[in-house]
Amino acid sequence: DGGITQSPKYLFRKEGQNVTLSCEQNLNHDAMYWYRQDPGQGLRLIYYSQIVNDFQKGDIAEGYSVSREKKESFPLTVTSAQKNPTAFYLCASSIGTGGQPQHFGDGTRLSIL
């Protein structure tokens, strides 16, 4: 079945360390998104990409970076510049490029050691 695979499920980061969260989709969707979820809050958009080799900042892009070298892959790097990285991260995708995500992955929970 088609879907989105996020890995790892749990990730721990030391202070000053960069970590990369993987997101792969086999839905042939054009657009991909990264969201952050904190307790009691809705999803906040970090980055999104509508086509390969192009991506746009969302509302909370500071301290994060992404790449979109392949249509099916959209990894997110949480850099040491992100001062409060502990959160639940969700990757999503959609067929079109102008609307809301249609499919989500299962998420990665990032914690600071």
Place this chain on the structure above:
Amino acid sequence: AQSVTQLDSQVPVFEEAPVELRCNYSSSVSVYLFWYVQYPNQGLQLLLKYLSGSTLVESINGFEAEFNKSQTSFHLRKPSVHISDTAEYFCAVSDKPRQLTFGSGTQLTVLP
């Protein structure tokens, strides 16, 4: 700030019976409304959406939802459920593209 309230955390229903999953939202601006479904061991996926136009929207598997602006509701209904409809259902609201606020979810369990 937007918020979404799903009034029932668990809804058990017998197969072929009708079901309604309730969703209310609060927002001071015009919104887009969505229902997402999460089947066991799968990620969230979009079930249906209201963006504009007709207030009644339908999904391909027989669910429908009606946008009621005066009551700020977007309840999800199906006249006859199947075992395969067992899943968790999330209502979501957005006031701009790619932004989403989710409710806490309703677990629909269809009993034989």
